[in-house]
Amino acid sequence: MRFLAATIVATALLATMASALSPGQTSPSNTDEADVSGVAVDYIDIGSAAYEALNNFDTFVGTSHGIVFDKESHKLMTQYMAQLLQALDNAIGEDIAVVRGFQSRPQVPTSAPSLLDVGRALRLRYKADGSASSDARLSTLAQACINAGFDFVAVPADTTTDNYVYVSTPKMDCGDAVADLLFILDGSGSVGSGNFQTMLNFAQEVVSFFDVAPDKTRVAAMVYDSSNYRKFDFDYIQSVSKQQLINYFDTFAYPDGGTETGSALSFALSSMFVTSRGARDLSEGVPRVAIVITDGKSGDDVSAPAQALRDAGVTLYAVGISGADVSELNQIASPPVEDNVVFIDTFSEFSALASKISRANCDQPASVSSDIDIEVNNTSPGDIRYYRPDLDGLTESVLIVVETTGGATDLYVSTNPNPGPFNYDYAVENDDAIKAVLVDNTGNEDYYVSVRSRSDDPADTVSYRVIITNAIFQGNASYTIYVSTDENVAGTPIFTLPPLRSFDVVPSFMFDLFGPDEDKFVLVNDSEVVLTAPLEFGKRHVVAIEGIDEANNLAGGIALNVIYNEMPWTASPDNGHEYQINYLKKLNWFDAKEACEANNAQLASVSSVQENNWLAELALNTTLGSGLHQAWLGGHFPPVFAWTDGSAATDFGFPWSVEDNDPHAHCRFNCLALKFKDKKTTPASEWKDLRCGRKRAYICKRPIAA
Structure with missing residues (x-):
């Protein structure tokens, strides 16, 4: 992209004047990484659309380079990260080691993902230094990273334990983001033809970040002075390519008239964000976004038409320049105005704004109310979409409901924007077809909702409805x-x-x-x-x-x-107990233990090799056709091996396959599962040591009633 290249060059020129980083310092200085590069909402699953969008560095630049990766997975990164790493490699005369980078979703995540986990951050050091780079060498490398254009660079405070330079980048490509995006461009006489052209260039740069297509992001544009001029509708992309749409901005004439921004906002609502002009129906749950760019105070009222747009579910950005009234921009923009109002001195700063506004719109929430249910069809597994419920006029208690009509979903609700698997106030993560969260509507809280599409098969599609109703x-x-x-x-x-x-x-x-x-x-x-x-x-x-x-x-x-x-209970032929194989709803070990106890039973203990083999055969026959191959037993380590029912703590010499060579890694204690077949069809009768948080079928055991 033109903007990416320009950003790298411009950043490098400015960075050469910056002082070198010492341990504990960052570039930009005194800045939180989240403000520069954003945050990771969720891990990336192998085979998902997000995974396929990553670039392998060797494929991107060729195998002849000076970057050495500790793991093969670390070669996967975003295109923007690959460009910057290539720029760093070209500028440095020695090999660079990447000691941490992308990793896919762990089998049992124990913490929120970082930008490292999604291909937008790296830990680097000079290969020749091993893990003993001096502070001076790390400072030199950090400066080289700044010069190469990395958006965020840090040297850890304690370089004896954290011996690397950390770099990260923002989300530069909106990928599969879905939105209806409208540009409202001020063509009044005070703008001037040169600055009007810069507006058009800015709009082109923003559009370049999105996957512009009929089923992804649709773009429309209008120009105004004292009149309104529709340049192209949201359905324009139905007949042209993305590049043709971008090029069409070059044909816009400069009207050179008065400034009636309020009229332009009303026109946007009545004549642009309508289905007859290609805007998608509100029931499709597609975010609506408008970017208003103006240079001066309007000759008419902007407050009422701006509120009408916001009430219609449109997120408004207000960008002002050269005399634009700050209070007027605040009246136009959607809250929070500190994020959605930009007031700059010159149009030359628009290039930096393009990336900021594009990134902000990648995960823009769609408005949803009790009047219109949102229907979302054929999303990809791993896809997360965001919604902003309008609770006005509803009772003191409100239900946020997701009805899954195909595949599986997870529901997250928070008072913070962009909730997800690691950022939520309420979460419903199960296979129920209808999920609901009850929220309090007595205060002034704004709620945000996200729905994650889920499937073990990346080729599947997931469909659902989002419903807001009274409790x-x-x-x-x-x-x-x-x-x-x-x-x-x-x-x-x-x-x-x-x-x-x-x-x-x-x-x-x-x-x-x-x-x-x-x-x-x-x-x-x-x-x-x-x-x-x-x-x-x-x-x-x-x-x-x-x-x-x-x-x-x-x-x-x-x-x-x-x-x-x-599930039926099956009596053992020789030990006075009966067993229940539960496989329709998989549970983690702790929940499985509680489920058995609620049935006056215990997770099954095993008292002999013969009982173990009989139980494995019973589990195999009961679960035929389910694809399952493991079920929880009652064995655990707290920290020595024991059975939950208090049976003699013997394991009969069974071999234990301990994950990651650490019997207590990432869980309270390790738990025992019975492997009753391999992943194909061969019967088995083995014990498997698993992390207790995994969801498996489970086996309950109780004495046969007299």
Whole structure:
């Protein structure tokens, strides 16, 4: 990209005048890395779209270079990082060692990912120094990194233990980001033709960061003075390439008139962000973003039309220059205004703004309200999309609901922007088809929502709906109900509606059932959910109960996940115990232990080789066709080997396969699983030492009742 090359050169010129870094110092000085390079929201899974987007450094520059990687995985990085590392290699006359870089998602993550884990950071040192670089040598290398254009450079405070130079970069390519992006460009006489051209160049630079395509980011543009001029719509990309769209900015004429920014904002809402002009319907959950660039105070009111755009779910950026009124920019921009208002002295600074605004829009949330459900189809596993719920007009308690219609999802909610697997106030990470989070709507908190698409197969697609509604019942946001064999007959009540919450009015709700399995249930006397037919074994049956009070404009509901999954108990032929193989819902070792105890049982202990072999055969036959090959037993290390039921602590000389040569790595203690077949089809009867946080099938054991 033109901007990337220019940034590297410009940064290098400025950096040559900077003083060398000492231990504990950073460049830029006294700056938090997150403000410069951002943060990593989640790890990257091998085979995912994000993984495929990384560049292998050897492939990118060829194998003839002076960069030595400690691990093969460290060669994977973003294109921007590869460009900067190549610039560093070209400028230095000796080999550089990369001692830490990209790594894919750990099997059991124990901490939030860093930029190192997603290919946007590296730890470097001179190869010849090994792990004993002097402070002077690290300072020299740090200066070379600054000169090469790395956005953030740091020398650790304690170089005896952290003997490297750390570099990181921001997210320079929005990749699969989805948005409808509108440029609103001031063409008034006070701008001048030269600065108007710079505006166009800025818009072209911003567009270059996005994957502009009909199903990704769509771009539209308008110019205004005292009149409004639509230059191209959001559907323009349907008939041209991304480069043709970028080139089209060069044809914009400079109108050289007055300044009526308020009129331009109204025009944007009524004539640009409409489906007839290619903007996607709000129900598709696509973020809407407008970048307003103006040089002076408007001749009309901007506050009301700006608020109308924000109310319509549009995020507004206000960029002002040469006399632009700061208070007016604040009226235009979406909150927080400190992030979304930029006031600069010259248009020459626009090139730096292009990357900043582009990065900010990569993960822009889409607006979602109780009036419109968001439907998202065919996302890739690992994809995280963000939403900003509008809770105005709803009751004191609100449900944020995700209904998964294909694949699997995880739901995260936070009062901080861009929540994810390691940044949330509420999280629902399970295979339930309906997930719900209950939030308090009595204060002035803004909530942010993210949905992560999930599948073990990177080729899968994931679809879901995002719903915002009132919480009209006391208690949980949703319920998972397990139906036993005795209960799995028509006419059995399986759920009683909780009491209603208190409202400012006396509601009169009409209740109804809806959902993919609504025909399996009936609501009796507006109080009990009753089976209408036996449920299929092992399948999750999803139904929701919705209450509507049209007179008081109230609506809300509750979600049920109903599963007939009572596993049979199988008696051992010779030891007076019975066993239950639980495999429909995998649990970590601790939850599996609690699940067995709730059934008056224990995670299974093994008292002989014969019992172990019999149990392995039982697990193999019970789980045929499931793809599973391991199940938790009750063995653990606290810190010596023991069984949870207090049985004699013997392991019969079974070999233990300890992960990472550390029996206590990354967990409270290691836990025992029975491997009853290999990953193909061959039966097995082996013990496996696993980290306790992994989710596996599990085996319960209890004495046979007299």
